[in-house]
Amino acid sequence: MTTTAATPTSAVALRYGLAALAAAALNTAIGLTASALDDGGIGMGLAPAAYLPATIVGFVLGVVGWTFLAQRFPRALRVIVPGALVLTWIPDVLLLTAGATAANVVGLMLMHLVVATAVVTVGLRRLREAGGAPRG
Known part of the structure; x- marks a missing residue:
């Protein structure tokens, strides 16, 4: 008989906190680069x-969504996560009509990708620990 030990709440909280911090740091690098390349844009x-509050709010909402789906429809994550990411890119692309440069739009799209990656990274690990990771 095998037993699985539960991961302590503090370790899970630390993992989520570090993922959010990493996303904020990467988004800062992207924001600085995009700003430097955004010559004459808005x-x-x-x-x-x-972007920092949006990064944290997006991460928290992503984790909540991931948790809900992982508990009820874990196999749907393969479709919903990429679909949700593409949907977040629509407002970014629409900024081109408001005078945003390609550097601005690509920067924002990369920021959304960073947040989604952070959510998936911690979410998959948590799913594996719970024994419910979707198999390929």
Whole structure:
């Protein structure tokens, strides 16, 4: 008979916190790079006051969504996660009509990808620990 030990809550919280911090750090690098390349653009969403709170809120909402789906429809994650990411890119692309540069839009799209990657990284590990990881 095999038993699985539960991961302590503090370890899980630390893992989620580090993932959110890593996403914020990567988004800062992307924001600085996109701002430097955004010559004459509107710079929408490229200020730390805009993208840092959005990174944390997006991460938290992503984790909540992931947790809900993982408990009820774990196999659906393969379709819903990429679909949700593509949906977040629609407003980014629409910024081109408001005067945003390609650097601005690509920067925002990369920021969304970073947040989604952080959510998936911690979510998959948690799913594996619970013994419910979807198999390929």
